[in-house]
Amino acid sequence: MITILIDLQYLAPIITYKNSIKAKYIILEQYERWQKMSFRNRCTIASSNGLIDLSIPIAGGRNIKEIIKDVKIDNMKKWQMIHWRGITSAYNRSPWFEFYAEELLKFYNTRYTYLWDWNTDLMYWVLEKLNLDLKVIFTEHFEKHLLDNNITDYRNEILPKNILNYAGDCPVYKQVFENQLGFQPNLSIIDLLFCEGINAAKLLNS
Numbered sequence: 001m002i003t004i005l006i007d008l009q010y011l012a013p014i015i016t017y018k019n020s021i022k023a024k025y026i027i028l029e030q031y032e033r034w035q036k037m038s039f040r041n042r043c044t045i046a047s048s049n050g051l052i053d054l055s056i057p058i059a060g061g062r063n064i065k066e067i068i069k070d071v072k073i074d075n076m077k078k079w080q081m082i083h084w085r086g087i088t089s090a091y092n093r094s095p096w097f098e099f100y101a102e103e104l105l106k107f108y109n110t111r112y113t114y115l116w117d118w119n120t121d122l123m124y125w126v127l128e129k130l131n132l133d134l135k136v137i138f139t140e141h142f143e144k145h146l147l148d149n150n151i152t153d154y155r156n157e158i159l160p161k162n163i164l165n166y167a168g169d170c171p172v173y174k175q176v177f178e179n180q181l182g183f184q185p186n187l188s189i190i191d192l193l194f195c196e197g198i199n200a201a202k203l204l205n206s
Contacts, residue, residue, distance in 0.1 A: 031142035096197035171203035
């Protein structure tokens with residue numbers, strides 16, 4: 001059985017799900033301290049104007065020291081509306097947008113207090129759309145160095161600054177703005193879902 005430990009990300013990059021697809025168990029790290037410059041509150045999509053980072057504002061600013069499960073979203077800013085407009089603009093011409101849009105929009109119409117709850121609900125939705133039978137477990141305390149050699153530790157491995165290092169590990173597929181931008185690897189998992197739909201899991205397995 002393959003077990004992986006990961007940090008919980010906002011509509012995570014494709015490589016995160018490719019790493020997860022062969023696992024039987026996923027352990028989500030909920031007792032780490034908040035870390036800026038990560039995909040915990042950011043995802044990347046491709047638009048007609050290039051790549052766009054959708055970033056969730058954090059209450060208290062980016063330098064807070066909270067445990068990740070206690071990090072609150074700054075809902076004074078209309079970030080959900082902005083993100084949904086960006087997603088719609090980027091993918092409303094994709095083959096599978098209408099198939100997924102109504103369900104996904106429900107999240108953007110629901111107010112969340114905690115980033116952890118938002119990311120968790122979206123992750124479960126993605127796993128359902130990919131039809132992945134994975135058991136999700138939550139850490140009970142923080143271990144900087146794992147003592148269990150049967151667990152693969154991916155925490156803080158996949159970051160905005162190194163995401164292109166994993167380009168060769170991800171599937172290639174037809175993207176909405178590929179003729180203008182060229183193929184853009186390792187975008188948010190929603191790029192793969194909107195472009196490939198029910199074929200997404202097969203591509204992740206390839």
